[in-house]
Amino acid sequence: MSVFVTVVLFLVLAVAVNADIEVDCGHTEVKVRWSDPRSQMEPSLLKLGTCSPNSFYDGKAVFNVNLEDCSFRRMVTGGQVIFLNDLTHIYDPAFSQPVVCAFERHSDWSPPLYTPKFNTYGYSNLVFQMGLMNADFTGPALSSAYPLGSLIPIMAAVYQSSHQPLLLHMEECFAAMTPQPQPDSPVYPIITNKGCLVDSKSTNSRFQTRERTSEMHLLLQAFKFPLGEDVYIHCKLMAWDPEGLDSSKKACHFVKGHGWELLDDPARSDLCRCCDSHCMARRKRGLASGQGVMQKTVLGPLTIIDGSTP
Template structure:
């Protein structure tokens, strides 16, 4: 794979913004990335830099060095036409009393799409994703959510049972939320992808406005069950559902961290405490974001992207 020239233009634009304090050198190799951040501010602790969820490979008083595989550190990959683009964030996670505030810079490597590259075939039963020391799952279930689905074909109007979860391990109790879900006909979202919105606006199940889709009563906070009514989008084609999963503090619900569905003749209802369904009022307008708090330290939530599929929705006449 050959990195495109415009990668250099991106680096120049980033360097212009940070040249007062630092210099970043990025080498995009066929299977890995080499990044060196040189910091001129003596107050900066270079060990506090992160590339995605990766710690520096090495660090000194002035440099943070990352030599990492493109398959690690939560790099995001997007394929568009003849380009394959990998993106990530280089972040500085300073302490609250630091003289240097936290900051983030995007890292991007673009390659020619290999001629023999084809989309991954995703396991239609359970998909697993790692984020730091949390493990997320998403899968198609049988009708009563007691086990994996036996088929990935759903007649129009039937229910598609979906379960998402996060393994808590040694963490404090976590609340699993679906922040956003869209259906597409591709396993990777592309600029030209045709989309069907399912969950938008920070946890609003917008599909429930015009269907019988709903969140099911929780069995445990670290799991969420969605009964999604099979929709007319892309009938007979392979469909993939792309979601953002959020692990959150169960006591920290607000209008940007919630699970809301529409109940006919009642209105928007909050899954986890209907008495506070006013948090869902913004589902009809815009639920504004605010900075996330941490699950582990009380300051940041954990977001994981996931893809479910392929599945097929049929017209039910055959």
């Protein structure tokens, strides 16, 4: 039997957040205009969530973005569907203005179908990405819902234009229910201790053999977290000199009946011995030294569902 769902969202008229920021909310997109001739901030360095301005000129910045992009947070409460984000400036941590689009929730409203996409972050001439993939990592996932106990294929990558070859590591990853973790919100540790896939000790999670140094493939077993709710995977990605492996720059997973194994050179798995204790961090040098760089990323939302429910 076919079920047809009609999604109807009633537009809330444009709201001026303050005298210098205007927000025009559409059914699926939002336009944000920022202008402040008194400010010393560079408008090109403004960010709407994870997105940069589409245009900037004469002390003004304009964003035209989809509500499913830029790490907008979606809340469904009472009779409303609310999309929230923050307008910030890269070099002014004190500047933060909320951007809100609120719609009346129709009785037949349901979350939009998943559209495969990657979360992309730029740093100098490096571009970092994380994405949900299909089972053999040949393309993006067609769904973001995973039955409890199934494997979630996740790809992380760094792309470089003219930089020396770099080796990508996933230094730390955890799951949370929000794109911006809250102090009291539950988290699920996945990778800790400078690259140790701690989840692999009790589950079937594991790294896949690399096809190229600039990518990592992780098979993450869907874990028992609030079922049916949005889940976000927060990671610190680190791109480093391929010759610089040590106990603080590594990718280790636990092999049942064998112990901790180093992904890139099993013969050097002694670098993983600290995974059960504490792996000391060494001082990191920046891109200017030709060594490496760290980038925080957020992937999601995805949903873990009860596989026993039809």
